[in-house]
Amino acid sequence: MKLLLDTHCLIWALTDAPALSARARTTIAHAEVVGFSEASVWEIGLKWRKGKINLQPRRVVEQALRDGFRMFALSIEPILLSCELRQTHGDPFDRLLYAQAKHTGFRLMSIDRALSDFGAQVISPR
Numbered sequence: 001m002k003l004l005l006d007t008h009c010l011i012w013a014l015t016d017a018p019a020l021s022a023r024a025r026t027t028i029a030h031a032e033v034v035g036f037s038e039a040s041v042w043e044i045g046l047k048w049r050k051g052k053i054n055l056q057p058r059r060v061v062e063q064a065l066r067d068g069f070r071m072f073a074l075s076i077e078p079i080l081l082s083c084e085l086r087q088t089h090g091d092p093f094d095r096l097l098y099a100q101a102k103h104t105g106f107r108l109m110s111i112d113r114a115l116s117d118f119g120a121q122v123i124s125p126r
């Protein structure tokens with residue numbers, strides 16, 4: 001299985017947070033590829049600048065790459081796809097991550113079950 005981590009799942013995986021279930025950890029450990037998006041780096045950076053989290057985006061990227069995760073660049077097709085989704089989901093980062101997972105054929109690990117309304121294969125981290 002190829003897996004794209006939502007921003008919170010990326011943070012939980014890198015910080016060994018208890019919010020990430022044993023089942024989710026096993027899924028990550030056995031995935032063929034575990035990816036994260038440049039969009040997540042941007043989202044982390046915005047939250048870091050506002051003082052909402054104490055994780056520097058540069059350190060997150062360094063740790064994720066050391067842990068064997070693969071970073072996915074933003075490209076035009078997922079951006080366009082995220083713009084074309086029904087407006088039932090207001091978080092632009094979640095919409096973009098969903099679109100990126102769909103475009104690359106990855107499953108998305110996210111706590112946000114509303115993303116499955118778009119037809120995504122969302123795997124719960126809990």
